[in-house]
Amino acid sequence: MVVQPHLPLTALAPMQDVTNLWFMKVIAHYGSPDYFFTEYFRVNETSRLNPNILSAITENDTLRPVFAQMLGESIPDLVRTARELCNYNIAGIDLNMGCPAPRIYRKNVGGGLLLSPEKVDRILGELRSAVNDRPLTVKMRVGFENTDTFDKILYLIDRHGIDLLSLHGRTVKDMYHGEVRYDLIAEAVKRVRCPVLANGNIHSAFTALEVLSQTGAAGVMVGRWAIGNPWIFHQIRQALRSEPISPVPLAEVRNYIDRLWQTPTVATIPMRSRLGYLKMYLNYIALSVDANGHFLRQMRQTSTEAELFNLCDRVFLADRHENFSPAPYSVL
Numbered sequence: 001m002v003v004q005p006h007l008p009l010t011a012l013a014p015m016q017d018v019t020n021l022w023f024m025k026v027i028a029h030y031g032s033p034d035y036f037f038t039e040y041f042r043v044n045e046t047s048r049l050n051p052n053i054l055s056a057i058t059e060n061d062t063l064r065p066v067f068a069q070m071l072g073e074s075i076p077d078l079v080r081t082a083r084e085l086c087n088y089n090i091a092g093i094d095l096n097m098g099c100p101a102p103r104i105y106r107k108n109v110g111g112g113l114l115l116s117p118e119k120v121d122r123i124l125g126e127l128r129s130a131v132n133d134r135p136l137t138v139k140m141r142v143g144f145e146n147t148d149t150f151d152k153i154l155y156l157i158d159r160h161g162i163d164l165l166s167l168h169g170r171t172v173k174d175m176y177h178g179e180v181r182y183d184l185i186a187e188a189v190k191r192v193r194c195p196v197l198a199n200g201n202i203h204s205a206f207t208a209l210e211v212l213s214q215t216g217a218a219g220v221m222v223g224r225w226a227i228g229n230p231w232i233f234h235q236i237r238q239a240l241r242s243e244p245i246s247p248v249p250l251a252e253v254r255n256y257i258d259r260l261w262q263t264p265t266v267a268t269i270p271m272r273s274r275l276g277y278l279k280m281y282l283n284y285i286a287l288s289v290d291a292n293g294h295f296l297r298q299m300r301q302t303s304t305e306a307e308l309f310n311l312c313d314r315v316f317l318a319d320r321h322e323n324f325s326p327a328p329y330s331v332l
Contacts, residue, residue, distance in 0.1 A: 007240045008212055009219025010233045011035040011166065011197055012226055014069050014094070014139070021056040026259050027226060028062035031234025034219070036066045037139070037166075040096050040110075043072030043081045057088050065091030067137060071099060073109045075123055079130045092135030092163065095127065097153075100141070100172045111172030114144045117152045124160040135163035139199075139221075142184045143171045150184065151191075158192045165192060166221050169200040176201075176224070186215040197221040204327035205232065205239035228284025228328065230256060235326060248324040253285065254316035275308060287328035289315065 012019060012027060014037035024036050038056045041049060057066050068085040070093065072078050082093045097120065099110025106112065113120055127136055138157060143150050157165055167188050169180040180200035189196045195218030198211045203225040211220060226232050235245050260281050263269070269277070279299065286296035295315050302308040 007237060008217070009034050009195065009197060010208075010236055011037065011219065011221040012233075013037065013166070013199060013221045013223030014039055014096070015223055015227075016040060016099075018227065019056075020052065021059055022264050024056060024060060024062055024066075026256075027230050027233070028064070029259070030230040030256070031232075031237075032062050032064045033222070033226075033233045034064065035091065036060070036062065036064055037094055038066060038069050040069045040071035040099070041081060041085070043070050043077050044074055045077055047072070047077060047081065049081070049084055054088070057085075057090055067091045067094040067135075069094040069096055069139070071096040071104070071109050073107075073113065073119065073123070075126050078123060079126050082127055082131050086131065086134065090134070092137050093127065093131045094137045094139055094166075095123070097138055097140035098168055098172070100175045105144070105172055111141055111144060114140065114149055114153060114172065117149050117156060120153060121156050121160075124156055124162065128160045128162075136161075137164040137166065138162050139166040139168075141168045141170055141172050141174075142181055145171060145173045147171070147181075147184065154188055154191045157194070162192070162194050164195050164197065166197040166199055169198070182211055182214050185211075185217060189216045189218075195219065199223070201225075201331065203331055204229075205235040205245060206327060208236045209239050224284060225328070227281050228287060229324070229326075245326050248326075249320065250289070250316040250322050250324055251320055253289075253324050254312055257282070257285070257312055257316075271305065275302075275305065278308070284328075287330055288325040291329040293330070 010033040012033045016039050019039055039053050041053055060066055068090045070081055096110050097113045104110040167185050169182055169185050185198045197219045198215045198217035199221040202208050202211055202220050202222050208220045222232055231248055238245055261278055282299050286299055289295045298311055302311055
């Protein structure tokens with residue numbers, strides 16, 4: 001079983017092409033969550049363990065447990081992959097039942113599994129038999145297009161003795177838009193015996209406290225907003241201890257941007273692609289920089305490395321006493 005610490009749990013949500021070993025180390029520099037989850041290992045008849053994703057387990061020096069996440073629907077291959085992963089130093093096996101990308105759910109994997117409780121029943125039963133010496137966890141959403149299968153899936157989570165449930169309070173079709181159904185997360189907390197992590201639009205320490213109070217969840221899982229604010233897990237712990245949130249000077253945010261720029265694959269990425277990759281992160285960072293959105297608009301208009309970093313210097317280094325907002329001024 002997953003052991004709960006004195007404070008509610010925190011976890012960095014798995015995000016494909018983001019939560020690799022390098023990003024885990026960046027987050028750890030500013031304050032690790034209690035748990036990391038890998039990007040998903042794609043599982044099918046011909047799949048093998050992706051060495052780049054595997055490095056987030058084998059080369060991880062963050063001193064935090066790492067769950068290995070799988071995505072697939074072939075039961076024999078999910079069992080085979082789970083057993084292979086159990087040969088490594090993992091905290092447990094996590095099954096992805098929530099990915100909202102159309103290219104994923106159209107293959108009846110990720111969030112697509114929520115359309116077939118009977119298949120979920122078989123998968124969880126076989127995985128539970130195969131993974132019996134460490135936690136088996138699930139990350140899912142409240143439904144595919146609606147919540148028609150929600151009750152049945154929760155029943156299966158409980159029936160198969162799942163050790164931890166990470167629940168995003170939107171449907172698959174909602175993607176990352178619209179209301180987060182924290183009331184359904186609260187219902188799941190009451191319905192299943194395992195700890196539940198509340199996930200969905202937790203963009204600040206204050207939001208985390210509100211969601212924990214509203215849902216009774218054992219903890220929170222933060223995804224995109226940890227990109228914009230890598231201090232968020234440290235800030236959540238401060239808030240849980242009723243401590244003041246430590247201010248983050250904008251100059252420290254400038255240092256964070258430098259870390260993001262120095263990705264280990266820098267030598268292999270064309271400059272335009274590298275700029276686009278950094279701007280993906282900056283789209284979130286910018287929402288806590290200024291209330292009027294000036295930096296966000298100007299950042300998106302830059303087209304060269306020099307333009308982008310000159311802008312960052314002007315915004316983040318102009319006033320050494322100006323701080324990063326602990327909550328975004330606007331929410332995507």
